[in-house]
Amino acid sequence: MAVTVAEEWLNSCSGCEISILNTGDALLDLLPELNFVHIPVLIDHKYFGQTGEKDVMEIPEAVVGIVSGSVRNDEHKHVLEEMRKKTKILIALGSCAAYGGVPSQANMFTNEDIFEKVFRGCPSTDSAPDPDHPNVPKWLDNCKALDEVVKVDITIPGCPPHPELIADAITALLKGETSWSLPERSVCDTCPVIREKKSAGGPVKRCFENLEFNPEEGLDKMRCINEQGFLCLGTVTLAGCAGTAGVPRCVQARTPCRGCFGPIRKGARPMVDMMGAMTSIGLDPKTVVDRRAIMNRYIGGHGNLRPLPARPTRP
C-alpha cells in the first residue's frame, strides 16, 4: 500500500520542491509508493474545496507531512498548524523550515523598517501605504523555523537538501521507521582538502579574488579554504550537502561553505565555535566583514538574529 503524503511550502523559494524533483530516476522508483494527497506545486487540491465552496481550510489526512519554508505570516502559521493536525509524521524540509533560512536575515530588522523600505523606499516604486486586505496575510513579529510553532518529527536540513537525502529519508519512512537524521559530522569531515592547521595570518580575506588551486587537480590537492585566509564555515556546519557521498558542494565550486546545512548538533553555537576555530589557525575572527549576518546566514530563526538597538550617537 502506498503511503499518503501531504506537502506544503510556506515562506520559501521552491528550491526544496525542485530538489525533490531532482531525485531523478529514484523519483520514478519512489512515486508508485507515494500517494500525494496534497502538494500545491504539482497537484490541484484546494484548501476550500475544488470550487471554493467550503468556509474552513482543509488539508487531507496523510501519514507523512512535508513542509518547506519558514513561518513568516499568519497564513503560514495556519497552514502549518493544519498540516500538524492532519499528518502523523511531520518533516521540516530544508534550512528555512529547520532554522529560518536566508529569509530570516530579515530578523536583523524590524517589520516596520522592512515595509518602509519595500513600499516607500524603492526608487522604482510609487510610494504607498502597506498593503492591507483580508487576503494579504499579516506578518508575524519575526521569521520563524517550524519548530518555533509546532512539533517537528524529522528535519532534513540543507539549502536545498540534497535529493539523495530526501529519497533516503522517505525510503526509511516507507520501511516503517519513524525517525531519520544525519550523522553528527562536520562539512570538514567530508572535505578532502589539505590541512596544515595554520594559516598565513592577517585579516580574513573577502572573496574579491579566487582561491588558489590547480583546476586540473582534485580538491585533495587544494589547501583548506580557511588556511588560505578566507572564511569557510565548514568546521561548524553539518555535513550532507553532497548527498550520501561526494565532496561539499560549495567547495566543489572552489568557493567557501556558508553553512547552509546549519549547526552540527542542536544547541551548538556555530558563531562562537567558528571564531575559536579561526583563532586556532592564526586568523583574526574580528576582521570578518559583516560577521553576524554571514555566520547566521541560514539560521536566523530561533532568536539567533534580532534587530540591534540603535547605536548611541557619538558626541
Added chain:
Amino acid sequence: MGKVINIQPITRIEGHAKVAIHLNEEGNVSDTFLHVQALRGFEKFCEGRPVEEMPRIVCHICGICPWAHHLASSKAGDACLGVTVPSAAIKLRRLMQMIAYVGDKLLNFYFLAAPDFVIGPDSDYSVRNVVGIIGAAPDIAKKVVHLRHLTAQILEEFAGRAIHPTFSMPGGVSKPMTEKERKKILVSADELLEFSKFTIGFAKENVFPKYLDAIKSIGVIKVGHIGTVTDDGALDFYDGKLRLMKPDGSFDDFAYDEYLDNIGEHVEPWSYQKFPFAKKWADKPVLDLDNPAGIYRSNCLARINVCDKMATPAAQAELEEFRESFGRPAHLTLLYHYARLIELVQCAESMVQLLHDPEITSPDIRVKVEPKAGRGVGCVEAPRGTLIHDYETDDNGLIKKANIIVGTTHNNAAMNLSVKKTATELIKDGTYDQGILNKVEMAIRAYDP
C-alpha cells in the same frame, strides 16, 4: 452583494497566490483579484551585506531560477566595482545559465503545464498532474525525469550546485572549465538539444492543435511586451538592451541603467506583489479589460515578440513558423507555452555552441576586485522575465541600497487582466464548475509565475 469564489492555493505554479472572483447578484463576474501573499523583504535585508556575497544571497529569492538572480547580481556587482569581466568568464556564466534554463523549461512544460493539455483541462484534479502524465506517456515522462536530472547533475559536478549556486561573483567566476569537463558535458548537451527539438515537434503535432480553441479564447488580452535584445535585435538571455513594445508592435529600446525612466511600480492594497508599468504610457497601470493602460508582459511570449530574430538557427526556423501563424506581436496568452519551447531550442543550441567555443576552457576567468562606492544595474532575462538588480555600494563594498524587480512581477498586472477576462467569459448566471475554475488558473499558469 453577490458571492465570492475563492481559488486557493493557485496550484502548479511556483509561488503563492489565490484568486478571488466576485460575482454580482445575477451571478456574473463583477471583479477579480489575483492576490499574491508572499513577501520576504530582500531589498531591506540585503542592506549592509558585502557586494561579493550578494550573488549567493539573492539566488535564494527563487529556487527555480536561482541562476538568473545569481547572474543579475554578479553583473550588478561587476558594475558597482567597475570591473571588466574576462570574456571566458562571461561565456561560462552564459553556459551555466543555458543549462539551468533547459532544465527549467522541460520542468515547466512537462510537469506543470502538460497536465492541462495531455490529461485535459476539465479532467478530475486527482489525475490532472505529473503522476497522470507518467501514466499517460510513461516513456516520455521517464526521459524527462532523466534529462532534468541530467541538467542538475552537470551543474553540480562542474559548478558545485544546481540550486543556489556560488559559481559567479563580481569580477568573474570561481573556476575554469577543463578540457576533460568540456568533453563530458558536451555529450549530455547534445542529448539535451536533441530532446529539446523533439519536444517542440511533439507539442506542435500532438498538443497545441487539439487545444487551438482554448488557445484562442483563454485569458486573451492585448498589452505591451518587454525583453532583452542584442544590438542586432536577437533574443539574448544574458546581456543586451531592453526593448519595451507597445500593443501595436512599435517599440523603444533603452539601456539597463535607464530602467527607472521607463518602468514604475505601483502598489495596490490587496497584493504584496507590486505592479510594474510602462511609465511613458500611463501614470499607473489600469486594470480595465476594455481599456488597459500602462501594462506590459514579460517572460517567453514577450521576449519572442520583442526580438527581431532568435540567436540560433533551429530556434529561428521555429520563430518564423510561429510568426506565420500568429503574427508579431502575438497576444494569445496560452501561446506562452509555445514560445517557451522556441526558447528551449535556443537555450539548448546556445549551450552546445558555447561548449564548442575554444575560449570556454580559458583559465582567464576572474579579475581581482577592490571594494569601492558605486552603483550598478545588473539585468538578465530570467525564465519568467526581465530581472533587474540595482545596487549601490559604500566605500567598503557593502550594499547601501538594493532595488530588485523580478521577472514574474512584471506580469502581475497582465495576469490579473487575464484572470478577469477568463472568469468574465466563462462564469455566467452563477454557473461554474471545477473545470471552469481550472481554466482561470490556466490563464495564470501560462505566465509560469
